[in-house]
Amino acid sequence: MYSLSRISFASRRRWLLALACSLLLTTGASAAEAVKLGPFVPFPGTFEGSLVSVEDANRVHLMVEIWGAKRNLLITLPDIVVPLDRPGVPQCQREMAAAAKTLAESFLRSAEKIELSEIMMMDSNDLAGSCPIETNHGSLSSALLEAKLAQPKGSNVSEPWCTDPR
Numbered sequence: 001m002y003s004l005s006r007i008s009f010a011s012r013r014r015w016l017l018a019l020a021c022s023l024l025l026t027t028g029a030s031a032a033e034a035v036k037l038g039p040f041v042p043f044p045g046t047f048e049g050s051l052v053s054v055e056d057a058n059r060v061h062l063m064v065e066i067w068g069a070k071r072n073l074l075i076t077l078p079d080i081v082v083p084l085d086r087p088g089v090p091q092c093q094r095e096m097a098a099a100a101k102t103l104a105e106s107f108l109r110s111a112e113k114i115e116l117s118e119i120m121m122m123d124s125n126d127l128a129g130s131c132p133i134e135t136n137h138g139s140l141s142s143a144l145l146e147a148k149l150a151q152p153k154g155s156n157v158s159e160p161w162c163t164d165p166r
Contacts, residue, residue: 042124043067046117049075049133051108057082057100057144059135060108064116075116075126080141080150083161092162101147107143109133 049062058077063070084096085090108114113136119129133140144150 001101023043039120039122039130042121043116043119046115047119049073049114049116049127049132051111051114054101056084056105057097057149058141060104060140062114062116062133064119070163072127073119075119075133075134076130077141077144078120078130079132079153080144081153082150090162096149096161100144100147103144103147103149104140107140108133108135110155142162 014030015079043066047064047066049064052061052063052072055074058080060077061076062073065071082100083093083096085094085101108156115134116129117134119131121129137143141150145152147152
């Protein structure tokens with residue numbers, strides 16, 4: 001082991017400068033890697049929620065108590081895609097989107113218990129997250145898929161949901 005007292009002042013200064021640079025580079029690389037990671041689970045575990053409103057069939061506002069603090073979160077279902085109700089899409093798709101939203105509302109309103117597990121967020125202060133929504137009736141995603149009002153994420157959604165007979 002070397003003693004710094006035996007090293008000249010100039011050598012000691014270079015050594016400390018090299019140490020500082022290596023620490024800075026290591027910390028910078030770790031910060032850069034953390035930024036690349038994207039969404040993470042800031043609150044591991046399962047939490048109960050209550051319905052506030054349904055924005056779309058796969059976007060639901062829930063009041064969730066996380067570690068003693070209540071938070072109004074916009075939860076997106078991560079494993080499905082649903083038809084959209086927006087100008088420019090076929091009328092039958094807009095009707096499917098309305099039916100999917102109605103199903104999601106009735107499914108969640110009739111639930112005695114709503115649970116969220118492993119909520120993925122970009123930041124622990126976010127008001128939006130992504131996770132499955134489970135109830136005593138089962139999964140909201142499964143209910144939408146069974147009713148043919150959603151498709152699994154990754155399926156060919158470039159195909160139209162339906163075609164309007166003209």
